[in-house]
Amino acid sequence: MVCEMCDELDIDAEAVGAVAGAFGDSAQAIVSAAEIASGLTFGPAVAGRNYGDLGVRIAAAGGLVGSSLRRWSEASEDNADRLHTIVDGYRFVDDELSTSLHDPRIESTR
Numbered sequence: 001m002v003c004e005m006c007d008e009l010d011i012d013a014e015a016v017g018a019v020a021g022a023f024g025d026s027a028q029a030i031v032s033a034a035e036i037a038s039g040l041t042f043g044p045a046v047a048g049r050n051y052g053d054l055g056v057r058i059a060a061a062g063g064l065v066g067s068s069l070r071r072w073s074e075a076s077e078d079n080a081d082r083l084h085t086i087v088d089g090y091r092f093v094d095d096e097l098s099t100s101l102h103d104p105r106i107e108s109t110r
Helices: 013-039 049-101
Strands: none
Touching (some): 013 049
């Protein structure tokens, strides 16, 4: 949370990490759905002679669904990675600050 009246930034690293984990889980579920969607074929052989063109169009549309789901999964995974990077960076800075505040060299100058 950003405080508009001060120069602070406070992040609930555990909550952000949980959101990142949820994005990662979602990405896996979406990729599974994409694999299922890509396997649903309805070409001319299945459609029959009278519906050959329609079967081809339905198969093409099904392929688009699978590729769209894969892109969605990739975007979800990217979001998870970015959130993990934010949490890691925040924890690093927080640890460094904590260490410097307890540094005996700094204590002796106070």
